[in-house]
């Protein structure tokens with residue numbers, strides 16, 4: 001395709017989202033100025049000047065299509081993800097997860113960008129939102145000067161510099177015989193409550209105090225706000241601090257006993273379909289294995305499925321639901337589109353997926369067409385819905401998980417079968433949506449995990465070649481998704 005008559009698009013940030021966006025635009029024939037500051041200015045976490053450097057783990061999590069991360073990858077492969085192509089070229093054995101040799105991967109990303117003469121890579125720090133069509137993908141470590149410029153455009157509440165995340169649990173995994181619906185003083189029944197007696201509370205506090213905490217690098221050491229302290233810090237301040245804080249039982253009656261519990265863990269709805277429940281006031285830096293142990297000891301949460309882990313870390317991100325349009329642009333400049341972790345998605349692959357969409361929508365806008373998002377039965381569409389509809393007041397970054405996606409119309413008890421069905425539906429709907437919008441498939445459908453095995457089985461070939469057992473837990477094939485905890489071996493939601 002020729003670049004004649006197409007405007008130059010500026011992409012700020014040569015990380016995972018920025019590389020995807022730049023290549024996505026070049027493929028559509030746009031001349032691109034990809035501006036990356038490393039080379040003239042470092043970030044606190046990157047070690048090299050390479051485009052697409054992975055700052056932490058070398059894993060992109062599961063490829064299993066019944067796993068939320070696996071489904072995300074299938075959709076991104078159809079859209080021609082540069083990250084996944086580079087990962088395929090540089091992968092190392094990791095069971096059903098996709099892990100890479102990080103040095104080779106960074107080089108493969110740089111080569112993917114260099115393959116397009118339309119892309120000019122410029123090394124400088126951008127300090128103001130540029131004029132003209134622009135994609136801003138400067139990530140969780142956006143430089144101070146640009147952060148200030150974004151903050152001026154969005155207002156004080158528009159940009160956060162730290163996140164303090166409480167775990168999110170799947171409703172299906174809560175024990176309905178113990179957890180009860182009620183608001184304090186019967187104000188509203190919008191909360192779920194896990195009641196504790198005195199002994200259970202005492203044990204819980206001791207476990208919290210003994211729990212191992214992720215201690216980040218110096219620059220990650222977050223100044224805690226008094227109104228938003230980690231639960232383990234509150235527990236260390238006094239035995240009853242939590243019972244008089246987020247775990248206060250006042251105004252609540254346990255229907256099983258007819259009495260007020262000694263303490264209560266409350267869960268607040270995170271999505272309209274009521275699949276994702278946020279543990280109120282439970283922001284934490286406990287290591288994931290410890291989080292699992294401590295939280296599953298809470299009455300009613302013994303089988304809890306973690307859709308997102310608690311964490312607290314340095315992270316620059318925008319209040320997407322409040323300040324950006326559905327396709328992630330400034331309200332008054334639809335051709336200034338944000339992408340990557342900065343938009344409130346969390347994770348390498350999620351960030352790259354957001355970069356792919358930024359390019360797709362920039363092209364549509366520049367051709368005078370309306371921007372689009374994917375259906376909410378798909379993983380990319382579920383994430384996009386979260387970004388536009390989440391509560392602005394409680395907005396915190398989100399990774400892919402099945403709680404983001406519309407529930408099935410049928411009831412399937414077996415969790416693994418249910419996820420597999422959701423994955424198949426997601427893929428079908430994604431393909432329909434691509435066809436509706438005349439988006440060309442970048443890989444054949446039967447090359448995708450799930451479809452590939454079905455094709456091979458139909459042709460009488462071996463189904464799996466890596467010998468990896470499919471994981472019974474949709475998250476358990478994953479490496480953890482730091483930044484919270486780079487070295488943990490606990491599974492991720």
Ligand SMILES: Cc1cc2nc3c(=O)[nH]c(=O)nc-3n(C[C@H](O)[C@H](O)[C@H](O)COP(=O)(O)OP(=O)(O)OC[C@H]3O[C@@H](n4cnc5c(N)ncnc54)[C@H](O)[C@@H]3O)c2cc1C
Pocket residue numbers: 012013014015016017018035036037038043045046053054055056057124125126127137138139140141142143146339340341342346347348349351352480481482483486
């Ligand atoms: C320390 C840390 C560890 C993480 N670990 C993981 C993990 O293990 N797994 C996971 O899934 N996610 C992890 N994340 C979260 C996230 O997925 C990654 O940060 C991911 O790289 C985000 O992609 P991105 O493209 O949005 O940003 P980045 O990949 O960070 O790319 C942004 C780019 O913009 C550049 N930039 C910044 N400001 C400017 C400016 N003013 N002008 C020009 N260029 C600029 C930066 O140098 C950088 O190259 C981690 C984040 C951090 C901070």
